[in-house]
Amino acid sequence: MTQILDRLHQEHKQISKLLDLLDDILAMFHRGREPDYELLSELLQYMEEYSDQIHHPVEEVIRERLRLAGQNQPYLDILTRQHEALNEMTHNFRQAVEGVVNGEVQRRDQVEAYGREMVTTLRHHLNLEETEAFPLARQVLTAADWVAIQEEVARTIDPRLSETDLQRIRTLVQHLTSQVRT
Numbered sequence: 001m002t003q004i005l006d007r008l009h010q011e012h013k014q015i016s017k018l019l020d021l022l023d024d025i026l027a028m029f030h031r032g033r034e035p036d037y038e039l040l041s042e043l044l045q046y047m048e049e050y051s052d053q054i055h056h057p058v059e060e061v062i063r064e065r066l067r068l069a070g071q072n073q074p075y076l077d078i079l080t081r082q083h084e085a086l087n088e089m090t091h092n093f094r095q096a097v098e099g100v101v102n103g104e105v106q107r108r109d110q111v112e113a114y115g116r117e118m119v120t121t122l123r124h125h126l127n128l129e130e131t132e133a134f135p136l137a138r139q140v141l142t143a144a145d146w147v148a149i150q151e152e153v154a155r156t157i158d159p160r161l162s163e164t165d166l167q168r169i170r171t172l173v174q175h176l177t178s179q180v181r182t
């Protein structure tokens with residue numbers, strides 16, 4: 001009954017790859033080269049929306065079930081606070097990138113700082129979920145808990161992206177990846 005965790009784990013692997021790509025883009029930016037800011041902004045918008053509307057809400061349903069099961073480890077509260085902070089950090093980075101797109105004067109070190117803050121915090125967050133929260137959920141939640149989680153997720157969250165969106169994201173990632181490799 002832990003297909004939901006398996007799916008979140010797969011999403012973490014995808015997010016990790018995107019973080020590697022963002023690292024490469026930030027390194028390129030640091031060296032004074034210009035990434036495709038419009039594509040980067042679009043990628044960040046997707047990351048922001050997917051996290052805010054799908055990935056984090058599913059994790060919060062599991063967190064609530066853990067709380068009902070008497071689990072109140074401090075790292076669970078840290079993860080919840082990070083969900084809010086990460087949305088803001090991704091938003092700040094995207095706003096800075098959009099500022100560049102719109103020709104606003106941006107300090108390069110500030111744009112880079114927003115990016116690094118988001119990438120570092122998100123990596124730490126994924127790691128905390130993979131090493132602490134997910135093993136705890138697998139260990140303490142019962143089959144009945146997972147049924148309740150699945151029902152709550154089905155009732156409140158639409159977990160799918162359209163094929164058009166998926167194709168667009170693949171294209172974005174391909175373009176940005178080919179740019180950092182040249």
Ligand SMILES: [Fe+2]
Pocket residue numbers: 056059079083125129
């Ligand atoms: Fe999370």
Ligand SMILES: [Fe+2]
Pocket residue numbers: 008012055059126129
């Ligand atoms: Fe996560």
